[in-house]
Amino acid sequence: MQVPKVRAVRNSSSDPAILRLPIFAVGGHDSFDNRYELAENGARGFFPDPIQLPELVERIEKLSADQARGTRGRVILVEDDPDLAEHYRLVLHLAGIDVRIVNDPTRLLSDMAAFRPDLVLMDVQLDGYSGVHLARMIRFDAQWLSLPIIYLSSEDDPDIQLDALSKGADDFLMKPVSDDYLVRSVQIRCLRARLLSDLMNQDSLTGLLKHSLIKQTLEQEVARCRRDGRTSAVVMLDLDHFKTVNDTWGHVVGDTVIKSLANLLRNRLRETDLIGRYGGEEFLVVMPGCDLDDAERVMQDIAASFSALAFTAGQDRFHVTLSAGIAAIHALSTADESLNAADAALYRRKYNGRNGVTVFRSGPQNAPQEAH
Template sequence: MEKELKGQAESLGALDDVLSHPIDIPDGFADGIDALAELVEVKSQAVDQDSSFTEEPTTYKGSQGMQVSVLLVEKGEERLAMLEKEMAPYGFSFTRVDCNDAGALGNALAEVRGAAAILCRESALSDVMSIRNTSFEESSRRRLPVICLGSDNSFQNRYRVAETGAYAFFPDPVDIPELAERIESLAIERSANVQGRVLIVEDDAELAEHYCLVLQAAGIEAQAVSEPFHLTSSLADFVPDIVLMDVQIGDYSGVTLARLIRFEPRWLSLPIIYLSSEDDRENQLEALSKGADEFLMKPVSDSYLVRSVRIRCYRARQLSELMNRDSLTGLLKHSLIKEEVEKELARCRRSGHRSCVVMLDLDHFKTVNDTWGHSQGDIVIRTLANLLRNRLRETDMIGRYGGEEFLVVLPECDVSAAKDLIRGIGESFSELSFVAGESSFQVTFSAGIAAINDFTNGEDALNAADQALYERKRGGRDGVTVYSSK
């Protein structure tokens, strides 16, 4: 016991070095990885579960419940003022600063550290980067990511912008839905309570506990498995971002265990990292060819372990997002949102609460594509996706069901509250103007709602919502219909 306590004390004593050491990766990635320092101002509480949307919000809240702040830095230009107006429907809170006033910009940076990003034109980029880097010189992790807007989209210019350390570049004319989605993604990354989930497979219980303590203290969820026959069940229960595994766990080969993990299609893309003292490159390559991704050489310092795990967890989560999300909207793909209906039905049966599924479809969308072009149609789809994210709770699930059709799962929300909510979102969406050249147009959507609890399986609930949507379309579109079996 005394030895174990001593090991834990040493783990905790190393934390100052772990948490204060900057991660040597690009600013944008570092900002996404180390979000804990920026939590307070970005994160807000999700809507109270018991209220079930009893009060319709009058303003959008970015990223399903979060109030997203953006620092808008100008240099005597009016374009950013117009940009702020165009982005008003997304509900971002903008703080405008003139970069010619270095003192004001420095003060703004100090006051809005909970912001998601800095937005500036290319003419102000060098000033912004200089003052930002000075204001946050103590650690690159705390620097706000800078999104640059400019007119020159050549490779040479984009390279120059990237060289400054900017997080992203948007050429004119600015794609507003894509910009809003990028800002929302940054806000979500910077507000994450947990920086990763790591499953440690190690037969040395004391060493495994040491690793867990160090990672947990750095904001990373960690769980240890000492018996390999518990590995598959631990993977299913814990669902890690990465696996840290010794190359030899008792009588079991880590190389063989890595191959065993890959038997399940679900874990084909799961990063497996060996913790080993094996320094022969040929042996390492042989082990990597059997299913793992990388080696971390033992002994590994606490600070290096934390920094390495943070980076790999962040990259793993980014890859998972790309695999599971629709590329145009960032919403869940068809198969995954259907799974959420089944999961919610199971939760309803366990707890007895009521939940709804909503099927939405853009009205006359073929006419939009034929009249204004498919690129404008894509903008309409992405705008509705962003609006749904902004208006719904963090616990709600949203997916792109196909084409111009969306699916929403509303846990602990009855049909009456769901109808009021979706109707309100529809009214807001219908007021948005989409600009195409010198013309503009507006779009509406129809929706069908079904109570998940009323059905024995998720597929029947989906069919009911689809039938209600069909009734709405037949009844004149631009509205909401609740499924009735009568």
């Protein structure tokens, strides 16, 4: 069918909440003119025929998650004028942005490491220090290479601005800056920084954490368990007979199966649980503050729900199951030990018939035992 004219789906409501609702165009043929008209009229997405339902669902879920997070951000404010710094902090705080003020530049790096900002807002001229040199110093650390740094300055010479930007920062906000302009500028840049961070840290197929990031998350949770004495679990999941899926129905269908499991994990686990694509059809889940019994119950429910999903490929209809191994992070000394224990439990589950959950419980022989 023909893509409907966008003016037919434009929202004429005077309700601000409704006016903010995103518009997706579904169906019709794919062409540059259709895409441009949709973009011109404010559409947030276009799914032409034939509609790929998993992609549509994934896009809606991601948009919902982004809207739930809102325009919040985390900003390091480097400003040696206490009154001005407090004014900026209050203005941004009222807009839902968390701000940490750094009056002493010698504390900048340690505060950044603890606060993990989305953006640095920094005066160019500080007492005894140059914001330009501080920006260059921040870039020494690879983890901050993509962090937006914005100067607050009354300097209006374009050549001086460009020279300063070439040394590590990204933009200028000219003093005096209005409260509204400050808030909007910071919100936009925090959102862009968050999107860039997602692209860098998330697996492109599933949107879950990449292999290196989920392993780093596990290492951090091991440290917290040892420091705070809390209980946590790690889960290794694997799709059963996944090679048969790819060989029989192709990799496109296989990707749909992987994304479906990723979406199920994202929807059924807590917001505090961290999920990563460990590699291929393997997933790793870190469950802070969760004991083995609770982790086992949750994963059994997920395994049952996933096995009930029906996938289609042409005229074929099929099901896929998963196997999971669970280990107690707090009962082991290192991240590698936790991984090895969860992997051993997963291997035992595979050996005993797949399609279920096995828990690694430390016993006389330190061997995995079947979950009941």
